[in-house]
Amino acid sequence: GNSVTQMEGPVTLSEEAFLTINCTYTATGYPSLFWYVQYPGEGLQLLLKATKADDKGSNKGFEATYRKETTSFHLEKGSVQVSDSAVYFCALMVSGGYNKLIFGAGTRLAVHP
Amino acid sequence: GAGVSQSPSNKVTEKGKDVELRCDPISGHTALYWYRQSLGQGLEFLIYFQGNSAPDKSGLPSDRFSAERTGGSVSTLTIQRTQQEDSAVYLCASSLAQRGEETQYFGPGTRLLVL
Numbered sequence: 001g002n003s004v005t006q007m008e009g010p011v012t013l014s015e016e017a018f019l020t021i022n023c024t025y026t027a028t029g030y031p032s033l034f035w036y037v038q039y040p041g042e043g044l045q046l047l048l049k050a051t052k053a054d055d056k057g058s059n060k061g062f063e064a065t066y067r068k069e070t071t072s073f074h075l076e077k078g079s080v081q082v083s084d085s086a087v088y089f090c091a092l093m094v095s096g097g098y099n100k101l102i103f104g105a106g107t108r109l110a111v112h113p
Numbered sequence: 114g115a116g117v118s119q120s121p122s123n124k125v126t127e128k129g130k131d132v133e134l135r136c137d138p139i140s141g142h143t144a145l146y147w148y149r150q151s152l153g154q155g156l157e158f159l160i161y162f163q164g165n166s167a168p169d170k171s172g173l174p175s176d177r178f179s180a181e182r183t184g185g186s187v188s189t190l191t192i193q194r195t196q197q198e199d200s201a202v203y204l205c206a207s208s209l210a211q212r213g214e215e216t217q218y219f220g221p222g223t224r225l226l227v228l
Contacts, residue, residue, distance in 0.1 A: 099144065099215050
């Protein structure tokens, strides 16, 4: 079946530290991959996406590369800010499966000054 | 408005009562999805609409849950005879559902508490 596995949180970092949140997936077919972010008290927002192998999604300093050989889509940021504190969700969408999203469990990030 | 809206934002109900949750998708989005976010289960898909029809209801957890969509726009999720395990945040999302533009945009959610 289709599934997403994320590293467990919480992840606690100091401001300006390097961030990696691991995400691996299992899927039939050729999924599109997404990172969504949920800031405290707010709804889910799309952070970035990649629709095919070797694509790199990027937004707000975050990046993730679709690696088919390792079935991974790790989220990275070179220098985090306090405002990046949120819960990050990795998700996949398999075309032909009515495009429903299958989410990982989410990783809470806390950035301290 | 420009985004997906949901109402109510919060709902407290007693066990055994029925509740209705509403979703207004982004104008022009033909696809609409309901998800549930709960502590124990994370984010789960419930149901998908394309226009007014629901080709995928596979995520509805029981026959107490139903949803409809009218006019290809507003959708209502109904939970009958609510149970405490129904407590969760119910999220709605919409998308253009066109090849190359399948991104789903989420509403703020309805937080349901069943006492």
